[in-house]
Amino acid sequence: xxxxxxxxxxxxxxxxxxxxxxxxxxxxxxxxxxxxxxxxxxxxxxxxxxxxxxxxxxxxxxxxxxxxxxxxxxxxxxxxxxxxxxxxxxxxxxxxxxxxxxxxxxxxxxxxxxxxxxxxxxxxxxxxxxxxxxxxxxxxxxxxxxxxxxxxxxxxxxxxxxxx
Amino acid sequence: xxxxxxxxxxxxxxxxxxxxxxxxxxxxxxxxxxxxxxxxxxxxxxxxxxxxxxxxxxxxxxxxxxxxxxxxxxxxxxxxxxxxxxxxxxxxxxxxxxxxxxxxxxxxxxxxxxxxxxxxxxxxxxxxxxxxxxxxxxxxxxxxxxxxxxxxxxxxxxxxxxxxxxxxxxxxxxxxxxxxxxxxxxxxxxxxxxxxxxxxxxxxxxxxxxxxxxxxxxxxxxxxxxxxxxxxxxxxxxxxxxxxxxxxxxxxxxxxxxxxxxxxxxxxxxxxxxxxxxxxxxxxxxxxxxxxxxxxxx
Numbered sequence: 001x002x003x004x005x006x007x008x009x010x011x012x013x014x015x016x017x018x019x020x021x022x023x024x025x026x027x028x029x030x031x032x033x034x035x036x037x038x039x040x041x042x043x044x045x046x047x048x049x050x051x052x053x054x055x056x057x058x059x060x061x062x063x064x065x066x067x068x069x070x071x072x073x074x075x076x077x078x079x080x081x082x083x084x085x086x087x088x089x090x091x092x093x094x095x096x097x098x099x100x101x102x103x104x105x106x107x108x109x110x111x112x113x114x115x116x117x118x119x120x121x122x123x124x125x126x127x128x129x130x131x132x133x134x135x136x137x138x139x140x141x142x143x144x145x146x147x148x149x150x151x152x153x154x155x156x157x158x159x160x161x162x163x164x
Numbered sequence: 165x166x167x168x169x170x171x172x173x174x175x176x177x178x179x180x181x182x183x184x185x186x187x188x189x190x191x192x193x194x195x196x197x198x199x200x201x202x203x204x205x206x207x208x209x210x211x212x213x214x215x216x217x218x219x220x221x222x223x224x225x226x227x228x229x230x231x232x233x234x235x236x237x238x239x240x241x242x243x244x245x246x247x248x249x250x251x252x253x254x255x256x257x258x259x260x261x262x263x264x265x266x267x268x269x270x271x272x273x274x275x276x277x278x279x280x281x282x283x284x285x286x287x288x289x290x291x292x293x294x295x296x297x298x299x300x301x302x303x304x305x306x307x308x309x310x311x312x313x314x315x316x317x318x319x320x321x322x323x324x325x326x327x328x329x330x331x332x333x334x335x336x337x338x339x340x341x342x343x344x345x346x347x348x349x350x351x352x353x354x355x356x357x358x359x360x361x362x363x364x365x366x367x368x369x370x371x372x373x374x375x376x377x378x379x380x381x382x383x384x385x386x387x388x389x390x391x392x393x394x395x396x397x398x399x400x401x402x403x404x405x406x407x408x409x410x411x412x413x414x415x416x417x418x419x420x421x422x423x424x425x426x427x428x429x430x431x432x433x434x435x436x437x438x439x440x441x442x443x444x445x446x447x448x449x450x451x452x453x454x455x456x457x458x459x460x461x462x
Binding site: 012013084143149 | 272288294296304309353
């Protein structure tokens with residue numbers, strides 16, 4: 001068998017399984033390093049972990065210029081973030097992305113919601129952005145204990161702070 | 165006795181239909197079934213991104229000449245890989261598996277014996293997919309003690325039938341869902357459950373681990389020989405026991421196509437093909453029963 005034929009056979013029989021193994025290995029690494037949800041990324045971690053992206057929470061807490069602490073809700077639909085970018089943030093909470101979102105919140109216009117001390121974030125022009133001293137952003141994952149059946153949240157990303 | 169002859173006629177016709185499908189060149193049948201999966205699979209949010217590959221798959225089914233053209237499959241591969249790379253965090257596992265399979269089909273069309281390349285890749289893809297699934301269950305830390313499945317039964321509406329059958333009322337499930345939706349990052353919530361769910365979730369966890377581990381081993385290792393030769397039964401058992409409860413059409417469909425592509429026994433080939441063709445019945449019927457159960461119990 002010529003080298004050319006041997007190479008072709010190797011590609012035909014080895015390339016795709018190797019690709020699967022590389023992608024799945026990468027997913028395993030990303031779950032441990034940047035907090036990728038095990039349900040995504042091609043590592044076949046679905047139905048092994050309760051850490052589903054839709055069960056994660058993005059917590060955004062701000063301090064306004066009067067020193068008051070307020071919570072910013074990051075639910076879609078929002079004119080500041082698309083639902084796709086919020087899903088991405090929950091699924092892959094990388095530091096640069098968290099920093100970008102925190103900066104965007106710092107410059108956003110905050111509007112009160114029906115809940116006390118909870119605000120929604122909107123696109124702002126320079127004139128109507130809310131005066132904030134600081135924004136802290138963190139992504140949390142769900143935890144569960146079987147007996148008794150307790151649920152709680154734990155951070156999956158570092159706490160990111162943005163200041164003007 | 166015309167009433168008795170009718171079902172017999174139906175089964176004879178069905179058998180003839182399956183025989184006609186299985187008689188065509190194997191790679192052609194596999195490519196056709198794969199094209200159907202490509203046409204039907206997808207994620208709601210990505211329907212526009214997946215439109216070109218669906219259109220191409222539809223064209224392949226409409227003009228069979230396109231089905232075995234290398235250029236068509238190269239184009240499909242490019243589209244599938246492009247979609248995977250652009251949307252990788254949003255895609256679930258079977259979307260990746262479908263892309264790998266499209267790539268394998270493309271490579272097979274460049275081989276002297278396409279079915280051999282398809283069979284080899286299908287066996288390894290199944291083995292690796294189940295190996296990683298097993299590995300994740302062993303490593304995740306919340307699977308082996310049953311806590312993953314326990315919580316999933318309590319909170320995931322797809323598994324609510326298990327909770328209802330275990331004696332948890334619909335009101336309790338709703339109360340748990342409300343508790344979860346109000347849960348903040350600071351604090352705990354205690355979900356209402358019962359010891360039976362706890363035991364069932366543990367049992368189901370170990371059953372899944374066992375069957376997935378056996379499928380992984382039997383598809384990747386030719387030894388022990390008895391297990392390797394019976395690998396198809398493991399995959400079929402997994403498919404039926406899993407997707408009747410959690411109906412994920414694309415995953416079941418691609419696993420059955422991969423199973424068919426690597427199968428060495430004519431009777432089992434027929435079984436794979438029939439299981440694939442009857443997905444709309446065996447996957448949907450239990451869901452209808454679960455729905456009725458929810459209505460009765462709820």
